[in-house]
Every structure is written in C-alpha cells, then in structure tokens.
Amino acid sequence: MKLEDLKFGTELIKRGFASMQKGGVIMDVVNADQAKIAEEAGAVAVMALERVPADIRKAGGVARMADPQIIAEIIDAVSIPVMGKVRIGHYVEAQVLEAVGVDMIDESEVLTPADEEYHIDKKKFTVPFVCGARNLGEALRRIDEGAAMIRTKGEAGTGNVVEAVRHMRAIMGEIRVLQGMSAQERIDRARTIEAPAALVEECADLGRLPTVNFSAGGLATPSDAALMMQMGADGVFVGSGIFLSKHPERMARAIVEAVNNYDDPAVLARVSTGLGEAMRGIDVHTLREDEVLQYRGR
C-alpha cells in the first residue's frame, strides 16, 4: 500500500465519520477534566469550547474559536473524537482547527459570524464539517457546500428544547411533502427553498437527509434527548445542559442512557430520577432579536 494510493478527506470518509456518531451524545466541554467526565459517561465525542453557549450569552462581546491550547489539552485527555467550533464563514479559524487536529469542525451560529454572505467552502478541507439548519433549504445549502453532518440549530444556551423541536419538525415535514410531489413540483420547490434540485430529489428518494441529522440547541434533560430521537434525530448534541446542571456526571450518564433507550419510558423514568436541578433555562420569547442565535447564517 503506497502512500500516493491513499485517498484522504473524500466525501465517503467525511460522511462515514458522521455515521459512526449515530445513536450517540456529543457533549460540550471547556477543559480536559470535563472531557474525561464526558468520555467516562459514554459520550461519542466532545465539542471543545472556551465557554458553553449559556455562558457565551452572559459574556456578550464577540465569540470566537477557542484557544488552540484548550483544544489540544482536550485532544490529549480523551480517546473519543474531539470537535471544535468556528465562526460562520471564518475559513482561517477552520484551517487552524484542522491543523490542531480536531476530528470535525462545527461552523456554528453560537459564535459571532465572520461572514454574513457566505459560509465556508467545506469541500476544500480534509476534516469533515457539521452545520446547523432550521429548515430543509438551509440543510441542503450546507450539504451542497460540503457539510458531512447536519444538526438542528435550536436555540443554543437556553436549555429550552422548543426551537430544536421546531427545526426537526420543519426538516422532516418538508421531506414528507416532497415525497408527495411530482418531479416538476419538486424542481419548483427546490427553487423556492433555494436548494440544489439534485439534493431535493435525493431527499425525496431517501425519505430523509442524505447526511446524518443530529439535534442540537436547547436540550437539557434525558427526556429532551429522547424526544428528539423519537422525532427522528440520528443523535444529539448537548451543550450547556450537562455542565451547568447540578450533577454533571449523573446528567451526562442519564442522557447517554436516554438516547440509547429513547423509546422505553420505563428506562427514561429510571434515568430521570434524582438528577437534581437541570440548567436554569430561558424562555426564548423573552430574547431580543439580536440575542437569537438561530438567525445567524441562512
């Protein structure tokens, strides 16, 4: 096997990596100790950040990629994949994270966007990307740009699952509508939702997105995670919900078990018992428009 015969960073390898995360919980962590707790609890991967989204909200100012040192320490601490967030459109932050060695990059609305017109051209990278979406059009534009995984945007840092539910229903519902359409109607719909016609056709054929579809943005309890799984998510991201809860270890284990047994209410009841207080949470209707993260990027 000669080195020149190896192919790196192909679409198959990127989407394959995303498939390996299915049925799993990806947890936000801000240091090596939290990363070890997440791994020990059964997380499939960790998202390395400087602050969890709820703390980004509190801190205000410009939220950027984390210090590479934090990410490097987390990479050294765990054996599971490590992901990192970059600002929408900030392809140099993405180059930096690829050089640091993260396994997947989240081009995320949780950070302050660097480009209000364009997302990153993700096909240029060897490392796979995950991107947020609120509806089918957004999801397919991101896939067209090279995203290997989609997640609902939800409303990060609120501990309120309502927006994640809205976005999952939107994506699933729009695909069901496509399946009842003629080929001509689907072409028209592709124009309306500003998505490539070929990807619209693919969704109609598959009855789902052509990539893995996770849920994120406001999940705070085992039941929240199981709800998203029952609605058709392939897995979940939990951000502030674990390490801002009263007992992070317990909450992390409970959410892993809830995702594994998402359709078994008896198990969900057991794992939800005695967890202590979940994160405080915010009613999304009280947010000012400039505080709503999901409107970033489209």
Place this chain on the structure above:
Amino acid sequence: MSIPSARTRCCSTVGVRIGVLALQGDVSEHMRAFRDALGGRGAVTAVRHAGAIGDLDGLAIPGGESTTIGRLVDKNAMRRPIEEFEGGIFATCAGMVLVARDVDDPRITPLGLIDMAVGRNAFGRQRESFEAEVPISGLDTPFHAIFIRAPVATRVGPETTVLGRVDRGIVAVRSGLHMALSFHPELGGDRRLHRMFLERLQDTR
C-alpha cells in the same frame, strides 16, 4: 443435547438470521449491507436487548465509538450473552476493538472473542482517515477499504487467520466463524466480505 435448539430449527427453514448490535454506530449501514448480501435468503434485525441474541446465526458489531458501545453492552447486560454466543461475529472498526482479547487502552474491557491484540486509532486522527485498495486472502482482486480512525491488530494467536494487512498492521482476520475488519465494508457497495462471512455460516449449519 437431544432437543434441537431454536437456532437450528429456525434456520434450516427460513435461512440465515443476522442481527446487528444496535447500541450506537452505523447500524443501518450494516443492516442494508447484510440485506444486500443475503439477497432475500435470510433475515436481518436490529439487536438492542440481550434476549434477541440467542436465536441468531450471526451478529454484526458495527463501527462507532468503542468506549461508548462497550459501556452500553455492560449497561444493557449483553456481555455474557455475546461471550456465550455460538454463531459467527462480524465486527468492523469499533467492533474489531471490542471482540479482541487485548486492547492497548484501559478504558476498554474487550469481549475476548478473537485471540488478537488491537491498537486503537492506529493511523491517527480523522484527518488521517483514508480509502485504499487492500489485498484480502480469498478475494481475487483487492478490496476498496474505508478506514475511519481505524484500529489494527498488532498480534494474532494461533487460531486466528490473517486475511489482510497494511504497513501499520493487520486489518482483516478470521477466527472460526468470526471475522474482524479495521475498515468499513458496510459503507461501500462491495459485498464480497459479507458473503465470505455468510458462506462460512451456511457451511457449518
């Protein structure tokens, strides 16, 4: 025993029964690949509970995160049923780590079904994941293999046959009815390795 087991009864009449361990990872890809390879001559089911294992002829342990799958195997009381399973095991990537006798990482307690030692993430991180043509014993042309944060076997016991290797180590083995692969045949369209596994199962029935 004079009473025929449920396994013998079911399979002589309805074909091979394959289960895919459905705790975490690329379960649906494994199910689709085995359905393709069986071509209607058998059944493929997702296995989420220990009780479903005994009736199977073959069990696939998919790719995913070996630490997570290993933890869920214990959490769902599936370790003993898998260790005592009499059929064949088809393990890829994380599955290969879990079926090994020895793993280079104390975070994993492997099932010890195949006499070999396995090193995790032997090629590096995701950016070092690759596709390559790998020659496999028993196949007339190389197999297009997809390696994702893949492990390799660094030692095999006398009962374990090496089917394929690359410069970093052994990437395909067989041991009795079991097969273990570092890479992911379920992600591609080539079903030759699945058929190789199924042929051995059918021969021994």
